[in-house]
Amino acid sequence: MDIAxxxxxxxxxxxxxxxxxxxxxxxxxxLAATTAIESNTPISRSVHRERPNHTxxxxxxxNHTTAAAVYTRLAMLNREQIPMDRGVRDALDAGLLGLTFAxxxxxxxxxxxxxxxxxxxxxxxxFCADFLTRAFMGLNDPCPVTRLRARRVxxxxxxxxxxxxx
Numbered sequence: 001m002d003i004a005x006x007x008x009x010x011x012x013x014x015x016x017x018x019x020x021x022x023x024x025x026x027x028x029x030x031l032a033a034t035t036a037i038e039s040n041t042p043i044s045r046s047v048h049r050e051r052p053n054h055t056x057x058x059x060x061x062x063n064h065t066t067a068a069a070v071y072t073r074l075a076m077l078n079r080e081q082i083p084m085d086r087g088v089r090d091a092l093d094a095g096l097l098g099l100t101f102a103x104x105x106x107x108x109x110x111x112x113x114x115x116x117x118x119x120x121x122x123x124x125x126x127f128c129a130d131f132l133t134r135a136f137m138g139l140n141d142p143c144p145v146t147r148l149r150a151r152r153v154x155x156x157x158x159x160x161x162x163x164x165x166x
Contacts, residue, residue, distance in 0.1 A: 036067070
């Protein structure tokens with residue numbers, strides 16, 4: 001598994017050796033995953049939300065869903081750097097997102113979490129993966145925001161003080 005993570009880790013900006021860039025990508029993936037998953041412990045200890053099955057008070061947020069979301073987003077970010085057919089890309093993304101949603105649903109259905117526990121876990125995992133990878137890897141954004149050039153348009157305004165006045 002680690003070998004696959006290293007091979008598919010993005011290389012970032014050009015100019016360094018391939019191995020150094022792969023190591024950097026792998027370490028940033030590891031940092032993002034560790035940050036997301038380890039952030040749950042202090043949150044859970046401060047919230048003290050009882051689980052639906054009443055086993056303990058560590059329901060919020062869901063560690064399993066956070067882990068699934070961070071690894072899904074990392075895989076999607078890494079996949080964005082590999083040129084491939086749009087249909088293949090969409091199928092891979094659907095499969096990855098499906099695994100995350102299945103994990104969340106299993107945690108809810110099993111009585112271990114409330115829906116908000118898993119939704120927060122998804123948000124936290126996605127944020128950590130996206131922020132840390134984009135902040136430190138310098139990846140190309142596959143969906144750049146289209147910049148529209150604004151034109152000045154003169155609008156003639158007529159101020160009517162009385163509705164019936166000309």
